[in-house]
Amino acid sequence: MRILVTGGAGFIGSNFIRYVLSAHENWYVVNLDKLTYAGNLENLSDIAPDPRYTFVHGDIADKTLITQLLSANTFDAIANFAAESHVDRSIHDATPFIETNIQGTHVLLDAARAHGVKRFLQVSTDEVYGTLGSDEPPFTEHAPLAPNSPYAASKAAADLLARTYYHTFGLPVLITRCSNNYGPYQFPEKLIPLMITNALEGRPFPVYGDGLNIRDWIHVLDHCRALEAVLLGGVPGEVYNIGGSCELTNLEVVRSILQTLDLPESLITFVPDRPGHDRRYAIDASKIKAALGWKPQYRFQEWLPEVVRWYKEHREWWQRVKAGSYRQYYARQYEQRLNRNDFKRDVI
Numbered sequence: 001m002r003i004l005v006t007g008g009a010g011f012i013g014s015n016f017i018r019y020v021l022s023a024h025e026n027w028y029v030v031n032l033d034k035l036t037y038a039g040n041l042e043n044l045s046d047i048a049p050d051p052r053y054t055f056v057h058g059d060i061a062d063k064t065l066i067t068q069l070l071s072a073n074t075f076d077a078i079a080n081f082a083a084e085s086h087v088d089r090s091i092h093d094a095t096p097f098i099e100t101n102i103q104g105t106h107v108l109l110d111a112a113r114a115h116g117v118k119r120f121l122q123v124s125t126d127e128v129y130g131t132l133g134s135d136e137p138p139f140t141e142h143a144p145l146a147p148n149s150p151y152a153a154s155k156a157a158a159d160l161l162a163r164t165y166y167h168t169f170g171l172p173v174l175i176t177r178c179s180n181n182y183g184p185y186q187f188p189e190k191l192i193p194l195m196i197t198n199a200l201e202g203r204p205f206p207v208y209g210d211g212l213n214i215r216d217w218i219h220v221l222d223h224c225r226a227l228e229a230v231l232l233g234g235v236p237g238e239v240y241n242i243g244g245s246c247e248l249t250n251l252e253v254v255r256s257i258l259q260t261l262d263l264p265e266s267l268i269t270f271v272p273d274r275p276g277h278d279r280r281y282a283i284d285a286s287k288i289k290a291a292l293g294w295k296p297q298y299r300f301q302e303w304l305p306e307v308v309r310w311y312k313e314h315r316e317w318w319q320r321v322k323a324g325s326y327r328q329y330y331a332r333q334y335e336q337r338l339n340r341n342d343f344k345r346d347v348i
Ligand code: NAD
Pocket: 006, 007, 008, 009, 010, 011, 012, 013, 032, 033, 034, 035, 036, 037, 038, 039, 040, 058, 059, 060, 061, 080, 081, 082, 083, 084, 085, 086, 099, 100, 104, 123, 124, 125, 126, 155, 177, 178, 179, 180, 181, 182, 187
């Protein structure tokens, strides 16, 4: 399998690349990433020397680059992780969300169609379904799309655009909608890594509103295993929900982190709520379980302490990220390696 992964320097993409290269000897990955604030080559520094891995610095919305890349290579699959991914940032400014999540996905879909790519995996999100009431059943793939934030709307637009490329042009599109991920290398703007790193710095835990919003947590490696299953066995044109069946309020999550680190609840600070804050997400993942035999393996109560340990042991990683210095640090390394031709530019 020769696969183009976009957004592979981010949280889920980097975990996915590490996972598939260790699980499949004969998989080759080209990672195309714009290296926005969320893209960090350090996430893949252990993988960089692997001859089956190539990094290309670029934007999925850059039509010329994408055409060049797909003309120079035959990809069996494209897995599109590249996105602006943080809801709060989309409330502040939706522009990059429209450019990357919608326009970028459009460029990739057109190029995949023109070059006859055999599998196009669109990594979508459960946020496209909007919010659930406390008594409602979890979202199935048939739930209507009702996004409530600019981020969710941009992902819903990309998801629907991908669907049309299957129905109108016969592009073998696969769409996945996953719930909230946690795990190593998550950017510390998201709830769990923000709270863990704040705890390790002795800073308060800013909980939005009353802290009773519910998210359905899944370990990132369970998400990666599900994406692998969909790439290998999914039926084109189908949507697959992915979730950990682990609904927790934000306060429950935050209290588990405090308990793991033996810290007092007085660190919790209630702050003004996120505008338009979705109350509850929950995913019904029965379809992927029945159709592809996938099920989650990592239980939150067992694995949250492992993830806390990872952040304790990778203090330099998140300190560089929080300080913003990872960008200069890796930009320098990138230039040096480019000069030594480590990045195998022959793919474009
Ligand atoms: P992330 O923000 O950690 O990483 C995004 C990556 O995309 C970064 O490396 C960034 O540099 C890259 N990128 C951004 N714009 C780009 C562009 N125009 N061209 C090329 N690369 C670009 O995000 P994540 O949490 O790893 O999420 C990955 C995907 O999974 C996203 O599509 C997101 O919507 C989806 N998703 C995330 C979650 C979650 O809980 N984090 C859950 C379900 C789905």
